[in-house]
Amino acid sequence: MSSATDGRDLTARATIRNAALRLFAHRGHDTVTVREIAAAAGVSPALVLHHFGSKDGLRAAVDAHAAESLDTIFAELGGEELAGMLARGEATTSVAESFVQVFPPGSPLPAYLRRLLLTNDPAGAALFARWYATTRGVLEAMVENGIAAPTGDPAVRAAFLLVNDLAVILLREQITTAIGDDPLTPAGLTRWTKDVTAVYTGGAFADPGKEPPP
């Protein structure tokens, strides 16, 4: 019915859904009003309810649509081709890298992902659970291939790496003002990845039995 990236689907229903996605992403579900969504979509407020039943129905539809789009990122990362890529050293990218490659610059999906993960609704929880399972699988494969170092606590390691990656999306704006580059643009991403890769491959601290920094 609708592709992941939603090429040109100018039916009113899709227009409303897209407008709601953008508004929800940037301002939150509760502060956005049905009248605002209707105005942004160029339709009457009543039509919004006519198509989605209620505001909650619209929210559910937007959640489902966003989750579907976001899952395409992990679909290819967790696919069959992955093992081969790992073996060849082509390596999989991070979630942030996938975002830059897959979605256009002004896409509201990063911001919407933020909202999905923060408001602990089922949609966000399910998304995280799927991605976590994928991450664990990939890490296990990498350990078997000798690309990743084994660990005594694979659950924590997978969560740590996934969560670090998501932090780039969750704190995108703060990172941008801190380092002067948006990490979700090609320029900022390469700069970010360079230093992150250094830490992930060689570490950052001396081992004298002591801890990470503040």
Add this chain to the structure above:
Amino acid sequence: MSSATDGRDLTARATIRNAALRLFAHRGHDTVTVREIAAAAGVSPALVLHHFGSKDGLRAAVDAHAAESLDTIFAELGGEELAGMLARGEATTSVAESFVQVFPPGSPLPAYLRRLLLTNDPAGAALFARWYATTRGVLEAMVENGIAAPTGDPAVRAAFLLVNDLAVILLREQITTAIGDDPLTPAGLTRWTKDVTAVYTGGAFADPGKEPPP
């Protein structure tokens, strides 16, 4: 006027502020109503406005109070004693560790920090800016003392480490269901820290010129 942990301050004004903090933290500023706050504090709705002028005034007061409490964590981490601790190898703890040590188990402050960082209001931005400056300073000192490895991009490295730490608070619930332990409890924290320290000191991946995992 009020200590970080706010011992026993049973004036009605403080009671209202604490009730609002707890409700705001768990449900968001917009979904919580003045009448709910009043009920939770055991007062009339009108008294809330009498003390804080408006709901936005209350929100500002709660923001200021929370920021003050949260800053105590970084105050000691960035203090003068830090350099000595670093030299002695006692090392500073992470933000998550400080949370566990400083705040009681049921404290709403982690959840409120989440809200502060997500809604891009000035309060959250200022908080992040201060913490980022502290992190950069600490890292610089650690590099000078040979505890941390130097990097060509200190801005990115500091942001990376700070953001990873904050991710534990932002995604606390998802991490809890993923690994089966709340990382903001002593038990979960030690488990978390163990593997994280391993990555930060020795890395997790082979260096063949390739990237982090998904």
Add this chain to the structure above:
DNA sequence: CCTTGCGCTGAACACGTGTTTAGTATTTTG
């Protein structure tokens, strides 16, 4: 004493919200 100020309340007000209803174009269908 009383009277001034303060903490505090119940009831009301103005307004924006999600939603409904009745009705009109427009397209689809038999």
Add this chain to the structure above:
DNA sequence: CAAAATACTAAACACGTGTTCAGCGCAAGG
């Protein structure tokens, strides 16, 4: 072509919201 379903709208409704207002009880101070 006629009829039924669908896309869509304007106007209104019921309700919850933040906020205001007039007044109560009570301690402080002259």
